Amino acid sequence: MQDYVAPIADYQFLLREVLGFDAAMADLGKDVDSDLATAVLQEAGKLCSQTLHPINRSGDEEGSRLVDGVVHVPAGFTEAYRTFAEGGWAALSAAPEHGGQGLPFILQLWLDEMMSAANLSFGLFPGLTRGATEAITAHASDELKAIWLPPLVSGEWMGAMALTEGGAGTDLALLKTRAQPNGDGSYAVTGQKIFISSGDHEMTPNIVHLVLARLPDAPAGVKGISLFLVPKYLPDDSGGFTVRNAMSAGALEKKMGIHAQPTCVMNYDGATGWLVGEPHRGLAAMFTMMNAERLMVGIQGLGIAGAAYQQAVAYAKDRLQGRSADGARGPVPIIEHADVRRMLLNVRAFVEAGRALAGWTALQHDRAHGHADAGERAKADALVALLTPVVKAAFTDFGFESAVQAQQVFGGHGYIREWGMEQYVRDARIAMIYEGTNGVQAMDLVGRKLSMAGGAVAQGFFDIVAADLADAARVDAATLVAQRTLAALDLLRDVTAGVQGGNIDSLGAAAVDYLRLFALVSFGWMWARMAAAAAQGDTPFHDAKVKVATYFAERVLPQAQGLAVQIKAGAAPLMALSTDAF
Structure with missing residues (x-):
């Protein structure tokens, strides 16, 4: 297996030439520029390649274990986490008033991408902690914040979220865990939760x-x-x-992937806890955590895809099979074969567009939390809300598909453990399921997010995309991808009008296809912006951007037409077959 290489050149291109990072930070009054951001990402890349990636496969093979009530993580994980926390990475984007560094969220998301690429199981530990930190920051009392936030922000402690029960998954209305007042401001929490990532371990005190x-x-x-x-x-x-609370890990789930991550069945036997936020308003508070996690999970799909691409390219350049197209040479590296290039370009076309879209979304997140004007903050926050289910679902769908295609490049060797590709496929699969399945994300998009502000948020986003595409279309190198994405945007606008206001069956029938169409348009938008920017450069890096943008326009974006046809077919083909006939 090849060493992981952080995509620093791509990050730098996006910061300086595509996303206007320096101007965005100046607008927010932040003393951060692209040089500093690049330096931070370079150090993060070293951590991921030198510390996290070397224990990825061994962690998968050893797995977490529950022995005599104690959860043990694989060898090297505790030491790696200590390096992570001592390096300040846990506090990267957290608020300075709680001990954080307050750096832009774009650096956080791209750090998450690199951690997911290098070691997905490890990345869940700090990711869940950050989500808990955000929920406490937004909803807890000042007294709770003072006690619990500093060690969480610093990484001295970790966090976990406990929602799911055996009878209450997506439908949290069915949950049965109880909290009884103790009379001193605390509560006794009793119940059982399942699928609790990072639920128990000895990595932190x-x-x-x-x-x-x-x-x-x-x-x-x-x-x-x-x-x-x-x-x-x-x-x-x-x-x-030092006082052990009345809670314990009753079991560890035996899973398809992320074996190094302890996914626990947690028992709370009158455990002492404190109310966060208002009584009976817990779901609103938890969604603060879940929305942060959904962005992180989307980035997991992106990270896995990028890592799998690196391995597949290296293998394709080295593996000799078959003859050249003219028959004159053989055996040749399989990267010369058109079908292998198709698979590699499919993955690359997603990864680089996804990385750019993640960056744009992160800048909106920073704007929503840091702009001086309340109206601008509200606009940015609405855009992040609109894009969150798209990032979560589309990135993990495309991420899993990318892992499978990268594995396919290896042929039979991709099915063998020693090459590492089967782990990418197994690990990537969970990201489509947890933090709300991708079907749930699609329903959130069509059922809730499209109707925000009477549909004005979605239409405003479409207008932003259209304006950028019109500008890009004036640059020769970007004309093709810009014009074809504009045509796909017209399809998206058309089906949006038909989807809005539909009944539950029509929404359910359209949701997944609609989200994929929305994502393809968003990727095309990013490719148009990247191609237009790359046209100003004269390096092989810039030339490759234009060529991959053209590939996306001609070989990936045409899916939009079929998706529009599927969406317009409505619910009738799905509901026609009686339940008994299945």
Whole structure:
């Protein structure tokens, strides 16, 4: 297996030539420029390639283990996490008032991409901690913030989120975990949660769980759910945290992938916790955490795809099979064969467009949290909300497809463990499922996000895309991809009008295809911007950007037409077959 190489040149191109990073930071009053950002990403890349990637395969093979009630992570993970935390990476984008560095969110997302590429199981530990930190920051009392945020932000402690129960997955209205007031401001939390990533381990001296539960007077349904902060260790009389709470890992899930990540069945047996936010308003608080996690999970798909691409390209250049197209040479490296190039270019066309779209979304996140004008903050926040289900679902769908195509480049060797490709496929699969399945994300897009502000948010986004495409179309190198993406955008606008306001069956029938169409248009938009920027350069790097943009326009974007036809077919073909006939 090849060493992981961080895509620093691509990040630098996006920062300086495509996304207007320096101007965006100046607009926010941040003293950060593309030189500093590149330097941070370079150091992050070293961490991922030198520390995290070498323990990826061994961590998968060893896996996490539950022995006599204690969760053990694979060899090297605790030491790697110590290096991560001591390097300040846990605090990268957190607020300075809680000990964070306050660096732009774009650096956080691209760090997440590199961690996911190098070691997906490891990346979940700090990712879930950051989500818990954001929920506590947004909703907890000042007293809770003062106690629990600093060690979470610094990485001294870790966090986890505990939503799912055996009978309550997507439908959280069915959850049964209870919280009984103790009379001193704390609560006794009792219940069982499943699928809890990073639920228990010994990597840090404490783990802070955010747990959904019901108070005794809770109304039925989601309006009766509250959120509680439940730590593994409670404060002692001397100010330390040494008192073991009444919670434990009852089992570790046996999974298809991410074997190094301890996915726990957690038992809370009257565990002491504190209310986060208002009673019965826990779901709103938890969504702060979940939305952050959904962006991170989307980036996991992107990271896996990028890592798998690197391995597949190296193999394709080295593996000799078959003869050249003219029959004059043989055997030749398989990268000379058209079908192998098709697979590699499919992956690359997604990875580079996805990386750019992630960066644009991250800049909107920074704008939503840091712009001086409230109206601008609201506009940016709405755009992030619109794009979150797209990033989560499309990036993980395309990411899994990319892992499979990269594996296919290896032929039979891709099915053999020693090459590492089968791990990418296994690990990538979970990202399409957790933090809300991709079908749920698609329903969120068509059922909720398209209707924000009466449809104005989506239409405003389409207008932004159209304006950029019109500008790019004036640059010869970008004309083809810009014009074809404009045509796909017209299809998207057309089907959007038909989707909005539909009943549950029509929305369900359209949702997944609609989200993929939305993503393809968004990728085309990014490729048009990249091609237009690359036209100003004269290096092989810039020339490659233009050529991959053309490939996307001619070989990937045509999917938009078929998706539009499928969407317009409506629910009738899906609902025609009776239940008994299945």
